[in-house]
Amino acid sequence: MEKKQYERPLIKPLNNGLMNKFGTRTEYTAITNIDGKNVKELLKEFGSPLFVMSERKIRDNIRSAKRVFETRYPKVQFAWSYKTNYLNAVCKVFHQEGSWAEVVSRFEYEKAVNNGVPTNKIIFNGPDKTDDDLVLSIKNDSLIHIDHLDELYRLIELSGEMHKKPRVAIRVNMDTGIYPMWDRFGFNYENGQAWDAINKIIASDKLNLVGLHCHIGTYMLAASAYGIAAAKLAELAISIKKRYNQNISYIDMGGGFASKNTLKGATHLGVDSVPEISEFAEAISSSLLNAGFDNAELPYLYLETGRALVDDAGFLLGTVISNKRLSDGRRATILDFGVNILFTSFWYDHKISPAQEFSFNTEDCVLYGPLCMNIDVIRENVSLPPLNNGDNVVVHYVGAYNITQSMQFITLRPSVVMIDLKGDAHVIREKESVSDVEKNERIIDHLEKFKL
Amino acid sequence: MKIRKNVAQSDSGFIFNPSNGDSYSVNETGKLIINLLQQEKDDEDIIKQITDEYRIDRDSVEKDLYDFKNMLDAYKLTE
Ligand SMILES: Cc1ncc(COP(=O)(O)O)c(C=O)c1O
Numbered sequence: 350m351e352k353k354q355y356e357r358p359l360i361k362p363l364n365n366g367l368m369n370k371f372g373t374r375t376e377y378t379a380i381t382n383i384d385g386k387n388v389k390e391l392l393k394e395f396g397s398p399l400f401v402m403s404e405r406k407i408r409d410n411i412r413s414a415k416r417v418f419e420t421r422y423p424k425v426q427f428a429w430s431y432k433t434n435y436l437n438a439v440c441k442v443f444h445q446e447g448s449w450a451e452v453v454s455r456f457e458y459e460k461a462v463n464n465g466v467p468t469n470k471i472i473f474n475g476p477d478k479t480d481d482d483l484v485l486s487i488k489n490d491s492l493i494h495i496d497h498l499d500e501l502y503r504l505i506e507l508s509g510e511m512h513k514k515p516r517v518a519i520r521v522n523m524d525t526g527i528y529p530m531w532d533r534f535g536f537n538y539e540n541g542q543a544w545d546a547i548n549k550i551i552a553s554d555k556l557n558l559v560g561l562h563c564h565i566g567t568y569m570l571a572a573s574a575y576g577i578a579a580a581k582l583a584e585l586a587i588s589i590k591k592r593y594n595q596n597i598s599y600i601d602m603g604g605g606f607a608s609k610n611t612l613k614g615a616t617h618l619g620v621d622s623v624p625e626i627s628e629f630a631e632a633i634s635s636s637l638l639n640a641g642f643d644n645a646e647l648p649y650l651y652l653e654t655g656r657a658l659v660d661d662a663g664f665l666l667g668t669v670i671s672n673k674r675l676s677d678g679r680r681a682t683i684l685d686f687g688v689n690i691l692f693t694s695f696w697y698d699h700k701i702s703p704a705q706e707f708s709f710n711t712e713d714c715v716l717y718g719p720l721c722m723n724i725d726v727i728r729e730n731v732s733l734p735p736l737n738n739g740d741n742v743v744v745h746y747v748g749a750y751n752i753t754q755s756m757q758f759i760t761l762r763p764s765v766v767m768i769d770l771k772g773d774a775h776v777i778r779e780k781e782s783v784s785d786v787e788k789n790e791r792i793i794d795h796l797e798k799f800k801l
Numbered sequence: 802m803k804i805r806k807n808v809a810q811s812d813s814g815f816i817f818n819p820s821n822g823d824s825y826s827v828n829e830t831g832k833l834i835i836n837l838l839q840q841e842k843d844d845e846d847i848i849k850q851i852t853d854e855y856r857i858d859r860d861s862v863e864k865d866l867y868d869f870k871n872m873l874d875a876y877k878l879t880e
Contacts, residue, residue: 355857358831358869360816360876363824674868678875710828735828737861 357672357735359712380702380743383664385772388704388741391666396780397741398667398686400765402434402748404442406662408770411446414658417627422634424649428472430604431457433655433749434663438767438777440464443658451604451653455482458491472601472653474520474562476500476534483507487515494518494562494601496535501546505555518560518601519546523581525565525574534564538581547585551593558595561585564603564653568612568696572624575602576632583640586648601651602633608660610697610746619697619746626657656749663748665691666704669740670719680714682736687718687725690762691747692754694727701727704741707734720759752778757786802870804838805880818878825876830855834869 381388384403392399411427418425428451429443435457440450441464450461453475461471468489476496478486483504486493493515495501501519508515520535521543536543550558561582565574579602586597606629611619637650667686675681688694701716711732718725727744736742755762761781766774809817814832816825827835830851837847844866851862873879 352856353854355851355855355861356828356830357865358834359828360831360869360872361826362876363826672868674871678872708828 356708356710357737359710359735361712378702379706380704380745381706383743384768386768386774388666388743391766391774392668392741395764395766395774395776398665398684398690398763400690400747400752400763401664401666401774402436402439402765402767402777403662403664404767404769407439407442407659407748408446410658410662411443411448414626414652414654415447418630418634418650418652421630422637422650424647425652426599426649427652427654428470428601430653430655431460432753433604434659435460435753436765436777437464438775439659439748453477455479458482458486462489469516472651474564474653480507484511487511487513490516492516492518492560494520494560495546495550496520498536498546501549505553508555514555514557516559517550517556518558518562518599519543519550520562520564521582521585523563523565523578525577525581527566527569527571527574529566531564531566535562538585543585544588547589551589551595558589559597560599560601560648560651561597562601562603562651565605567605568607568610568656569605569629570607570623572628572632575629576636578602579633579636580640583637583642583648587641590646596646597648599649599651600637601653604653604655604657606654606657608656608746608749610660610693610699613696613698615698620700626654659748660746661748663746663751665744665747665751667742667744669736669738669742671738672736675715680712681717682714682733683717683719684727684742685719686727686744686763687720687759688727689718689720689725689758689760690755691718691727691744691751693747693749693751697746698728698731699747700745701731701733702743702745703734703736704743710734722759757781761786802838802874802879803841804835804873805878808878810835810839816878818876821877823876825878830865831869834866835873838873 383401384405428449429440430451432453449470450466451472452458452461468491471491473486473491474494484507487508495517521538522532522535523538524530536546550556563578563582565578582600589595589597606626607623609619609623667684670683670685673681711734713732715729716727718727764776764780765778767777768774807819814827834847847866848859848862852859
């Protein structure tokens with residue numbers, strides 16, 4: 350007689366009335382394939398853990414976002430936010446789809462240049478641009494987004510010395526009814542700082558003010574906030590036109606559209622509650638179209654959307670190392686990936702699926718990573734089928750801010766593969782070796798030798 | 802270890818403890834183990850029966866059985 354598939358014995362109290370936070374919904378649909386590639390074979394070939402990026406999903410996302418905006422507003426330009434995922438293969442998919450580059454450091458700037466982005470299609474944001482960075486951006490005719498007054502004065506000096514008039518925008522922060530207000534970046538709208546900065550730029554006659562920028566926050570759940578922000582930037586642009594008869598050629602609404610992840614402490618799953626991109630598009634375009642621009646002088650709409658375009662294109666595959674029972678009776682499952690490579694588990698309750706078929710039985714458990722640190726918690730409470738050692742799991746929506754924020758704390762970082770449109774997997778970043786990490790270390794002579 | 806005499810188990814894996822009114826659900830292997838415990842089988846018998854019926858090694862069953870019995874204790878289903 351053929352033996353039956355084993356499942357670890359389970360006993361679950363039937364709580365009267367007490368529902369878990371996410372109702373009865375559990376996450377036990379097995380994910381055995383990603384874009385036609387078998388999960389277990391991917392792990393066998395490239396090792397565990399493993400990041401997987403779906404080229405198809407990225408292209409679908411950017412194409413559909415473009416369609417959604419372009420059907421509502423005539424002049425739209427996306428710029429890929431490098432900080433969200435700066436792997437060159439990922440950036441180049443976006444560039445092939447027509448996205449420019451949005452960077453916030455010299456490191457990201459150089460990545461964009463090396464990727465072949467024309468330098469006049471690089472938007473340079475952020476508060477930390479050195480003289481060297483500014484000089485390079487002026488030479489290269491990149492779009493410099495000014496964050497603070499010190500930068501503004503420095504830029505006026507440098508462009509005077511270079512006899513070149515750089516194209517600039519100012520970053521504006523404002524009250525959009527959202528808490529917390531991101532007022533540490535840029536010039537405030539309500540207290541007149543932004544208007545003062547604009548006057549200063551135009552009076553200097555050294556800078557060419559071409560744009561107005563804002564980034565009102567990240568993982569924004571209220572589309573209406575974007576409507577308010579767009580209206581305020583449009584009002585500034587129209588004031589500039591009235592006062593100086595000068596057109597602002599673009600309004601850059603930054604990033605921040607929420608992805609489908611579920612924020613910790615949220616009462617609804619992200620997939621059910623996050624606004625669609627079309628809602629953001631509707632709010633922004635109706636503000637701009639109703640602002641009172643002359644039709645011929647409508648500014649371009651720039652977007653620096655990050656997470657909403659890439660989060661669901663990234664998966665993290667991993668393996669169960671062990672199961673434990675905690676002193677309070679809870680089941681703990683230890684996985685071979687930790688918060689060192691899944692930084693967003695500090696913000697999100699990630700959706701995690703088993704990578705093999707299971708019965709309908711589930712148990713509540715806590716998921717830990719392998720780091721010897723108490724902070725290494727992947728999920729505090731999740732309902733999953735019983736996982737055995739060696740079983741595999743798939744973490745969803747990890748394409749944004751994990752690869753770029755990962756670190757070599759306790760262990761090295763794993764490979765990243767991309768599955769192309771034909772369903773073939775390619776390594777886009779090799780897993781690290783000890784020598785990769787030690788390459789930049791130096792030993793002082795007297796520390797060379799020791800005896801134990 | 803013995804399951805409390807008055808603890809009832811239904812065919813569908815529903816467990817009821819009349820002494821405190823608590824109820825539980827168990828999966829197939831959990832149900833089998835409770836059945837065998839009610840028949841006062843010892844650990845070796847239980848492990849043998851499970852490894853005969855299911856594709857699983859002895860060590861894994863032993864570990865899981867030990868953990869499961871601890872849970873039965875914790876839920877006060879044993880005496
Ligand atoms: C200036 C700027 N643009 C774009 C982004 C991308 O944001 P998101 O990934 O939330 O869309 C960020 C992220 O913080 C940002 O600071």
